[in-house]
Amino acid sequence: MPDKLKNSILFQKAIDLLHSARLQVVNQVNLIMVHTYFEMGRMIVEEEQGGKERAEYGKELLSRLSKVLKKEFGKGFSVDNLENMRRFYLTYDKSETLSRISKKGISETASRKTQINKSQTLSAKFKLSWSHYLKLIRIDNENERKFYEIESFKNNWSVRELKRQYDSDLYTRLTLSRDKEKVKELSQKGLVLKKPKDVIKDPYILEFIGLPEKASYSENDLEQAIIDKLEHFLLELGTGFTFVARQQRISFEEKHFRIDLVFYNRILKCFVLVDLKIGELKHQDLGQMQMYVNYYDREVKLKEENKTIGIVLCKDKSESVVKYTLPENNEQIFASKYKTILPSKKELKLLIK
Numbered sequence: 001m002p003d004k005l006k007n008s009i010l011f012q013k014a015i016d017l018l019h020s021a022r023l024q025v026v027n028q029v030n031l032i033m034v035h036t037y038f039e040m041g042r043m044i045v046e047e048e049q050g051g052k053e054r055a056e057y058g059k060e061l062l063s064r065l066s067k068v069l070k071k072e073f074g075k076g077f078s079v080d081n082l083e084n085m086r087r088f089y090l091t092y093d094k095s096e097t098l099s100r101i102s103k104k105g106i107s108e109t110a111s112r113k114t115q116i117n118k119s120q121t122l123s124a125k126f127k128l129s130w131s132h133y134l135k136l137i138r139i140d141n142e143n144e145r146k147f148y149e150i151e152s153f154k155n156n157w158s159v160r161e162l163k164r165q166y167d168s169d170l171y172t173r174l175t176l177s178r179d180k181e182k183v184k185e186l187s188q189k190g191l192v193l194k195k196p197k198d199v200i201k202d203p204y205i206l207e208f209i210g211l212p213e214k215a216s217y218s219e220n221d222l223e224q225a226i227i228d229k230l231e232h233f234l235l236e237l238g239t240g241f242t243f244v245a246r247q248q249r250i251s252f253e254e255k256h257f258r259i260d261l262v263f264y265n266r267i268l269k270c271f272v273l274v275d276l277k278i279g280e281l282k283h284q285d286l287g288q289m290q291m292y293v294n295y296y297d298r299e300v301k302l303k304e305e306n307k308t309i310g311i312v313l314c315k316d317k318s319e320s321v322v323k324y325t326l327p328e329n330n331e332q333i334f335a336s337k338y339k340t341i342l343p344s345k346k347e348l349k350l351l352i353k
Helices: 003-049 054-073 079-092 098-103 108-123 130-136 142-154 159-167 170-175 180-189 219-228 230-237 283-300 319-325 345-351
Strands: 241-252 255-265 270-280 309-316 333-339
Touching (some): 003 079, 054 079, 130 142, 142 159, 142 170, 142 180, 159 170, 170 180, 219 255, 219 270, 230 241, 255 283, 270 283, 283 309, 283 319, 283 333
Parallel strands (some): 270 309
Antiparallel strands (some): 241 255, 255 270
16 A cells, blocks of 8 residues: 555545544533533522512622622623523432431431432533533423433434424424323433334425415426425424435336335335325325335335335325325325424424324
8 A cells, every 4th residue: 555545545544633632622522511501500499598578689699609600710700600501400400309308307417418419410410511401491391391301312413403302393293193201211212213103294394495475486496495405304394314315216017107206214224205196186196196006015125124105295284184195004105294484382382183
């Protein structure tokens, strides 16, 4: 091997090593910061609980503490930030307060040890950045908050992506098609893919493609907009999706058909075919997708792979058309609406009823 090539390989390895080390340092600093802020919140809450008039005492405490810390460490310790630390602790504190523990006759020393052990256990679970937790602590529903926390870590969501998924009400969209046990599982394990229906959302929110809701555009325009924002579309599809093809041609008996988008889900181990419709769903659209799915199952998929899933994405649909076109035991063909703007929470709740 020429010396020049050896050197270039060495240089790249050195660069990769240093990038990896920097990333680990940043991650470690983030974890230490989160743990520290949790401890700050704990100390503030404990001190507040020792005050006689908690509301007034709490405000005065945060104000005085802010002045001391800003003088010692500079910016970053405003009253608002200290309140966030306090709220962070209260949100993730899973046991009774010290005042209640004391009423049960536990000594101050024992209570302190209990609180420290609990703090260490909780801090070991903090795997996201402080910015993530600032968003999470504003989610009142505990099960919903746990879901977004798990999914943020599993999918390496940025804070921006976490905000988008929350604003598009991902949790609600997933809970609608699940029974109580499955909803509970969302808050314990996040999204677990076991069967085709687990990957389906209704509606899909495609505000990132930039097409106005009431604008006139073709199916080709919609497809191109999705391809241009493919990374975002894969995030909206969910966990485990990889892109395979666009306008995939299938042919038999000298007839040619084209499937708009083809994906593969690594977790379910199956192909996922997507057909785009800019108008109202027709029964012919579902019949066409059934043909695509049958073709893939018989001609493309391997024996060890699972059956193909077909999703028809449409602007609007009649549930009756879906119900009476597809067989009762259908587990392969799905029809979902899409929105090209981000609806308000109120609009979204009406949309998914």
